[in-house]
Amino acid sequence: MSTAAVISSADATRSIVTRFLQPADVPALLALEARQWTARQAADAATMHKRIDAYPQLCVGAFCAETGAALASLFMKPTSPEAVKRARCWEDCARLDDQPSPRHQRMHSLFGISLTSVDGAAAWSLIRFFWPHALKQGWRDIYLGSPMPGFRRACELERQLAADHYARLRRGGLPLDPQLRYYHRKGFRKIVSVRPGYFPHEQSLDHGAVLRARVPLAALWPLWRRVPLPLLQRFSNLVTALL
Numbered sequence: 001m002s003t004a005a006v007i008s009s010a011d012a013t014r015s016i017v018t019r020f021l022q023p024a025d026v027p028a029l030l031a032l033e034a035r036q037w038t039a040r041q042a043a044d045a046a047t048m049h050k051r052i053d054a055y056p057q058l059c060v061g062a063f064c065a066e067t068g069a070a071l072a073s074l075f076m077k078p079t080s081p082e083a084v085k086r087a088r089c090w091e092d093c094a095r096l097d098d099q100p101s102p103r104h105q106r107m108h109s110l111f112g113i114s115l116t117s118v119d120g121a122a123a124w125s126l127i128r129f130f131w132p133h134a135l136k137q138g139w140r141d142i143y144l145g146s147p148m149p150g151f152r153r154a155c156e157l158e159r160q161l162a163a164d165h166y167a168r169l170r171r172g173g174l175p176l177d178p179q180l181r182y183y184h185r186k187g188f189r190k191i192v193s194v195r196p197g198y199f200p201h202e203q204s205l206d207h208g209a210v211l212r213a214r215v216p217l218a219a220l221w222p223l224w225r226r227v228p229l230p231l232l233q234r235f236s237n238l239v240t241a242l243l
């Protein structure tokens, strides 16, 4: 895995370069962050450095090949199903100084601390880039906390609407909430919990839905350790198209 940090994948049709993040990317990442998060929600430079320093193999970014502008970023950290269940809010899940698990207890789950994107193709390129690495590193599933930006409006229409019920509402077989639908399409199909006071998000009335996605084909992990990374990378487009 030592060469992974310098591997880049370029999507020639859209001129997007996708790779692991480095400390030098922080100014571009801050510019992206400012476009999509409020001042209260956005991560600062110190937080981004901390994330990259702690888990360089779990922080990925997509950049415009021409300008170098950051188009999408994803910061992750190892977690466990128990830790996700215990967590009351996003900060509980996202903090980097939590107790490491005992040596014998290998972690198989990731928590997506933050996904930010201004380009749908760039967000997909993060998933396509990371999937082969996830298999090689032995990650089996990914949790994240999603806003439910349609919740406030839905409550205006139906006063007694419970957040848990709202998160499970469907239309045409897909989640009714636009962001839960977005994540559903990216493989995050399981609603683990719905938490009030999860993070500041006005349209969601501060609620968050904790979601889980299985890493496709991760169950065959002993096999992937032996398969060369470039071979897995060749299948990445195909597999993520099946999500």
Ligand SMILES: CC(C)(COP(=O)(O)OP(=O)(O)OC[C@H]1O[C@@H](n2cnc3c(N)ncnc32)[C@H](O)[C@@H]1OP(=O)(O)O)[C@@H](O)C(=O)NCCC(=O)NCCS
Pocket: 036, 037, 113, 114, 115, 116, 117, 118, 119, 120, 121, 123, 124, 144, 145, 146, 147, 149, 178, 179, 182
């Ligand atoms: C959520 C986010 C990462 C999606 O970025 P993207 O991959 O570039 O996708 P788009 O913005 O093109 O949205 C794709 C679809 O999802 C829907 N969607 C996603 N998030 C949404 C939201 N918060 N409100 C309304 N619609 C949303 C869009 O309406 C769009 O629907 P369409 O295909 O019918 O037009 C981006 O909007 C973002 O950075 N948001 C702010 C931060 C955030 O909420 N991050 C996720 C929580 S960690």
